[in-house]
Amino acid sequence: MNREELIRKWLDHNLNSEEQKAFEQLEDYKDLVQLDGALQSFKSPEFSVDKNYEILNEKLKTKRSSQSWYKPILKIAAILALCFSVYYYTTTLDTTFRTEIATKTTLELPDASEVILNAKSTLVFNKSHWENKREVKLNGEAFFKVAKGEKFDVVTNDGVISVLGTQFNVKQRDNYFEVKCYEGLVGVKTEDHFTELKPGKVFKIIDGKFFADEKEITAQPNWLRGESTFKNTPLKYVIAELENYYNISIKVNHKDATRLYTGGFNHKNLDLALQSITIPLNLSYSKSGTSIVLKRE
Structure with a gap:
């Protein structure tokens, strides 16, 4: 395993015992540990660290033979760039919830909105971006109780559901897309349609066919019962x-x-x-x- 892979796995806390020994044998092992400790409370700005790292690496290659006094500086800069890159990557990771056959789960989003995820479904969202963008990605079926606030989007392969604060159910599976509004006002946007649903209204597309004016008379989806x-x-x-x-x-x-x-x-x-x-x-x-x-x- 090369040096960069060792560093990446170390930052990800994923080294086995042999890899840990190899990592500790690196000549700049102590520098890496010290830098990692200094970066624990650091929040990186939003810029392309990977791109800057590539540019820096190219400069390192071209100047290595003729300007050896740059080596220590470039070495530290490269380590910093790698640390920033890993930090940026790990702090922007998505949170994913999945359910299997015959299971459902209730989860709370960062703004206290509640989601009940039905069987064989997946929900993805990003905690670090939540304050600026309330958005989840859904594959399957879920019932939402959205806390009041800025616009809340549910993104599916078949359309986007947008609300401010309301209760609604979304079902998106192969060639089947259905949205039911139980409270508030729900906006549904697809390639061919935009519809606003009031309580009791249903939006449905099956095999490409749009069904309008269907009504839902229950207070909650029947699958919850x-x-x-x-x-x-x-x-x-x-x-x-x-x-x-x-x-x-x-x-x-x-x-x-x-x-x-x-x-x-x-x-x-x-x-x-x-x-x-x-x-x-x-x-x-x-x-x-x-x-x-x-x-x-």
Whole structure:
């Protein structure tokens, strides 16, 4: 392992015992430790440290042979640049929350906003930038209770939801995008649409088709109470949602996958959930381990 890799792993507290010994053998080991201690309370300005480090490194290469008296200064400057770079990188890291099958979690954002993250979902935000930009990135489904303040954005692959302080639910999965407003006012922006949702209003795009004027009559999403509900939804998306709550794989033929389903299923009993889906569509199911096949009766 070269010198730079050792330093990077040391700053990241990721050296094993052999690497630690190798690091301690570096000729400037004591200087590095001393510099790291001095930088603990340092906050770097927002400039491209990596770019400056590259320029500095090039100067080091060109002047090394003819101006040897620069060596100690350039060496220290290079170490400082590397330390600044690592500090800047570690202080701008994103915070990521993930949920697995059949799990959900409640988390609090830096402004005390609350997010309940549904199964098989990911939420990402940056603490260090939060005061200037309240923004989260969502892949999956989450219910938000946003504290009042500056604009709050939920960024998804299908659109951006913007609010000031409100309660709403966002669901973004493959070719399925849905926003439901429960309190306040929610702005939804996609490539082709901009809509403001008042309480009870729903914005939905499925397979590229926009659904308008749908209404939500509950006070909170049904999945918070252990039940998923659907209205005129292609069966393939109902099945995909079912797989998020049970460790199963479901197969259905293409024609049946596009049939529209209205109803719901619970998250506690697999057989009851399957019956809730198959009976209204005149389908049956067979199980083999964690594999399930849906077919017409």
